[in-house]
Amino acid sequence: MGRTARMLSAAALVVIVTAAPAMAQESAAVDVTGFVPAEFEDVNGDGVPDLGALPPGQHGIWDETVGALTPEEFFARVPPAADFDFDDTGSAMIGPCGGVAISYDADGMSIDAVIDYADDGPAVDVYSGEQAFTASNPFKFDTTGTVAYFGFTVEEGSGLSSAGAQPGVDYGDAQIAFHDHQWTILVAGVSADYGGDPNALDKNRNAGLLELGEELPFPFRAKLKAKGAIIDLWGPDRLPDFDQDSIAGIAAGRAYCYGEGWVEAVGDQFPLFTAAGALATALALAGFSGIVFNARPAQSWRA
Amino acid sequence: MAELVTRRHPIRGAVWGLLAGLGVFLMLTVVWPVIGLDSVTAVSMKGAIVVVAVMVVGVVWSMVAPAKRAKGPIPTTAPTGGGEEPE
Numbered sequence: 001m002g003r004t005a006r007m008l009s010a011a012a013l014v015v016i017v018t019a020a021p022a023m024a025q026e027s028a029a030v031d032v033t034g035f036v037p038a039e040f041e042d043v044n045g046d047g048v049p050d051l052g053a054l055p056p057g058q059h060g061i062w063d064e065t066v067g068a069l070t071p072e073e074f075f076a077r078v079p080p081a082a083d084f085d086f087d088d089t090g091s092a093m094i095g096p097c098g099g100v101a102i103s104y105d106a107d108g109m110s111i112d113a114v115i116d117y118a119d120d121g122p123a124v125d126v127y128s129g130e131q132a133f134t135a136s137n138p139f140k141f142d143t144t145g146t147v148a149y150f151g152f153t154v155e156e157g158s159g160l161s162s163a164g165a166q167p168g169v170d171y172g173d174a175q176i177a178f179h180d181h182q183w184t185i186l187v188a189g190v191s192a193d194y195g196g197d198p199n200a201l202d203k204n205r206n207a208g209l210l211e212l213g214e215e216l217p218f219p220f221r222a223k224l225k226a227k228g229a230i231i232d233l234w235g236p237d238r239l240p241d242f243d244q245d246s247i248a249g250i251a252a253g254r255a256y257c258y259g260e261g262w263v264e265a266v267g268d269q270f271p272l273f274t275a276a277g278a279l280a281t282a283l284a285l286a287g288f289s290g291i292v293f294n295a296r297p298a299q300s301w302r303a
Numbered sequence: 304m305a306e307l308v309t310r311r312h313p314i315r316g317a318v319w320g321l322l323a324g325l326g327v328f329l330m331l332t333v334v335w336p337v338i339g340l341d342s343v344t345a346v347s348m349k350g351a352i353v354v355v356a357v358m359v360v361g362v363v364w365s366m367v368a369p370a371k372r373a374k375g376p377i378p379t380t381a382p383t384g385g386g387e388e389p390e
Contacts, residue, residue: 291319
């Protein structure tokens, strides 16, 4: 093969490796633009609206009017994706809870997005239309960026309560929602957060921005298994340890939502220059240098 | 009579291997996340496998690597094995 042919082959390989992923993300499999206010435009051309620079005090995507939707309006604005591959296991989303989450980098450009339709199917990758939160297709987030989320509970057939039973709490008119609920989120098997609420106002949806750049001490990369559950009418006690097999037994007839899956922190684009990367590099370099130069056999004279 | 001996350092190899193994494990978890952090038990097992594997490499290297030559002048008395004759 001549030099020119080798150069062309190398150039083609570089183009395929670098350009193909970018081109592959130009259109999303699930159209979420109808669920995002018009002022948030798709700047990076991946089919998902971007935050851009979000000044302090400005409302996030779903903090105002668009977030205040019924589940029916949500489904109308975000039509379910076409068939997708259920073969790749590793994630689950069970119960009457649904929603959408979009992760953004530090510049407010969208990185990844997932959606769940509050059915027994797993969450869906907005970009590919395939099962999300799997080990091979984790939900990516930037440790210097932001995650915007909107979640809701469906009422029909959910089995959710219409009021709680905590003494001294006025639950008002009967409305179907989680009441006296308790929730826990575990990351890598370790409790990351937990809480509960009588939910006297019958709140059945929630929206917010998770500003990871301010929450996390430094950027890093990691692939993490997360799981979480919320159980209706549980009361103020914390939930015991649970997994997909045991959650129904723990709920003991109460309505619940359970989810588990993989997320990946993509962090800094130069991971070796992060604190964790520098520590890893220092340890590895010191260790291998010691092995090569200090642990090597040595000859000496013995009288 | 001076004798040329080869000293091996398997403990050094294991200690340096421990450091290198921890570095490699960190690389595989928080730099290029090949190892997923799913549970404390599973991650501990994977970490132990990586660290022990690198420690084994260190010990094996300390046993079979080509030896560094002896430093200093050869003693005036003739060595009994392996060394060169004094000039």
